[in-house]
Amino acid sequence: MKLFPPQKLFFLAITGLVILNVFILVGCVKSKEEYTQAEFKKYQQLLADKKASKETVALFHHLKTLADSGKTLFGQQDYTANSYGWDNIDELSNVKAITGSHPALNSLDFYLITNPNKDTARGRRVLNKLVKRTYKNGSAISFCWHYYNPKTGNNFYDTTPVVKDLLPQGDYHAKFKYSLKQIASFAKNAKAEDGSLIPIIFRPWHEFDGSWFWWGKNHVSEKDFKELFKFTVTYLRDSLEVRNFLYAFSPDRNFHSEEEYLERYPGDQYIDVVGMDNYWDFTPEGEGVDSIIKKARIISTYAKKKNKIAALTEGGVANIPDSLWFTTKLLKIINAPEVNLAYAALWRGEYVPSPKHSSAKDFNEFTEEENILLQDDLPNLYKIE
Numbered sequence: 001m002k003l004f005p006p007q008k009l010f011f012l013a014i015t016g017l018v019i020l021n022v023f024i025l026v027g028c029v030k031s032k033e034e035y036t037q038a039e040f041k042k043y044q045q046l047l048a049d050k051k052a053s054k055e056t057v058a059l060f061h062h063l064k065t066l067a068d069s070g071k072t073l074f075g076q077q078d079y080t081a082n083s084y085g086w087d088n089i090d091e092l093s094n095v096k097a098i099t100g101s102h103p104a105l106n107s108l109d110f111y112l113i114t115n116p117n118k119d120t121a122r123g124r125r126v127l128n129k130l131v132k133r134t135y136k137n138g139s140a141i142s143f144c145w146h147y148y149n150p151k152t153g154n155n156f157y158d159t160t161p162v163v164k165d166l167l168p169q170g171d172y173h174a175k176f177k178y179s180l181k182q183i184a185s186f187a188k189n190a191k192a193e194d195g196s197l198i199p200i201i202f203r204p205w206h207e208f209d210g211s212w213f214w215w216g217k218n219h220v221s222e223k224d225f226k227e228l229f230k231f232t233v234t235y236l237r238d239s240l241e242v243r244n245f246l247y248a249f250s251p252d253r254n255f256h257s258e259e260e261y262l263e264r265y266p267g268d269q270y271i272d273v274v275g276m277d278n279y280w281d282f283t284p285e286g287e288g289v290d291s292i293i294k295k296a297r298i299i300s301t302y303a304k305k306k307n308k309i310a311a312l313t314e315g316g317v318a319n320i321p322d323s324l325w326f327t328t329k330l331l332k333i334i335n336a337p338e339v340n341l342a343y344a345a346l347w348r349g350e351y352v353p354s355p356k357h358s359s360a361k362d363f364n365e366f367t368e369e370e371n372i373l374l375q376d377d378l379p380n381l382y383k384i385e
Contacts, residue, residue: 039384046307048233048272053243055382056199059140060246060272062381063309066373067342072334073140073373075105075345076352077314080130091133097355099367101376105343106134107314111146113186114179116153124186131190135198135382139375142201142248142345144314145183149214150175156213163220163228177235184240199382203248203313204232207277208264210252222264229266248273250313253281253291258298268306273342274299275313282317282329289329293336300340309342316346323358326366335371 043061044052052060066073079093079102096102108130112123134141148155150172151162166176183202190198208225211218215225229249236242249271255261265271276299280286296312303310312333317325334341346352353359367374 036384043384046272048247048270049237049243049245051243052245053197053199054384055196056244056246058380058382058384059199059201060309061384062379063140063342064307067303067309067340070340070371071373072341072371073104073343073378074367075107075140075142075343076103077107077144077345077348078109079103079106079348079352081348094352094354095367095374098353098360098364099374101367101374102137102139103345104373104375104378105140105142105345106130107142107144107345109146110143110183110186111148111156113182114145115148117148120182127186128190131198131200132192135192137375138378138381140201140343140381141198142203142313144203144206146213147179147204147215150179159211159214159216159219161219162214163224167224167227167231180232180235181240184236184242187236187242187244190244197244199244199246201248201273202236202245203250203273203275205229206250206314207252209254217264225264226266229264230270233266233270246272246309248275248311248313250275250277252276253278253287253295255295255298256291258302261295261298261302268308271308273309273311273313274303274306275311277314278312279315279317279347282315289332292333293339296333296336296339296341300338304340310340311342312344314345314347316351318347319350320353320357320359324362325359326363331366331369331372 039061040054040057044050044057047057047060063073076095079095080091091102093102108127112118112127113120115123131141146156149158149160149162151165152158152160162172164170165172167173187200188197190200192198205215205225205228207213208215208217210216215228220228233247236245247270249265251261251264253276276295278292278295281288281292296310299310302308322329330344333339334344353363366372
């Protein structure tokens with residue numbers, strides 16, 4: 001057997017260690033790349049749109065991961081419109097005036113570009129500016145749709161039955177498709193500075209279990225409502241190839257079990273966010289906070305079971321008569337056992353206090369809770385790292 005001198009053995013040992021470390025480092029870098037790609041594919045396949053853009057997949061990934069870890073984004077409808085105007089130059093909001101940060105989610109409305117009685121060109125410019133600014137600042141973006149009655153041209157509170165006429169072979173199907181094309185056009189032109197598509201949580205046909213909108217329960221059959229929802233998603237996703245939407249399902253408060261919640265559910269293949277709107281239960285006439293917790297638990301459990309996101313998609317109480325409302329009611333709901341809400345969004349205007357309101361101090365304390373996230377608390381929602 002050939003023997004090596006000690007110096008040579010030492011040199012070989014050091015060389016071997018260097019080579020081994022290089023392999024380990026290369027392996028680690030490769031593993032990280034593979035991990036990121038694996039995470040992307042994993043979450044992409046969970047979505048209603050299996051071809052969703054990488055930024056849209058990243059948004060879903062972060063919202064789900066944050067919710068699973070007990071974190072909740074605080075959001076508001078039209079937060080820069082609180083007494084300041086839609087596209088105010090100084091980017092003012094009541095939330096920022098009190099806390100120093102904007103909300104973590106900005107909820108907007110497609111009615112500005114599909115309303116037949118409005119300047120839709122201006123509406124498109126305003127929404128485009130708000131979407132780009134919100135995205136650049138790092139917050140999430142949601143859109144509801146107060147769609148004017150396509151049969152009468154009157155607003156969404158005109159409950160003249162029309163849903164059956166919007167479905168294929170219906171008299172207003174072409175008009176409905178045109179409205180969806182307007183939404184798709186907006187979505188495809190909502191781009192960041194680098195040209196990437198800006199993700200949007202689209203929440204059509206909200207509060208359908210009430211009867212105040214023309215798509216409400218008393219004005220359309222269960223079958224036709226499901227078909228309306230399915231067509232909305234498939235036409236945008238498959239025909240118009242919109243790749244930056246997550247789709248949200250959001251009845252009002254009228255359910256007390258998973259079975260009731262799913263009564264008009266179109267199917268898991270069409271939905272990413274299982275939400276709830278709730279105003280009534282916050283009022284003295286409503287069922288109270290414990291009932292809201294029960295309902296939040298129902299959607300949280302379903303979200304966990306089906307790999308969805310749960311959210312309080314809209315709600316609150318106007319003018320906030322209780323000065324401790326945020327810490328004793330909203331926070332109690334968010335922190336309840338088995339409740340995992342990715343976000344909780346209040347309505348616009350007086351649903352969030354002004355700096356001089358009696359609940360402003362309590363609101364600030366609410367937002368300082370470790371699990372309540374504002375814009376300045378967020379990770380990069382649009383990238384998986």
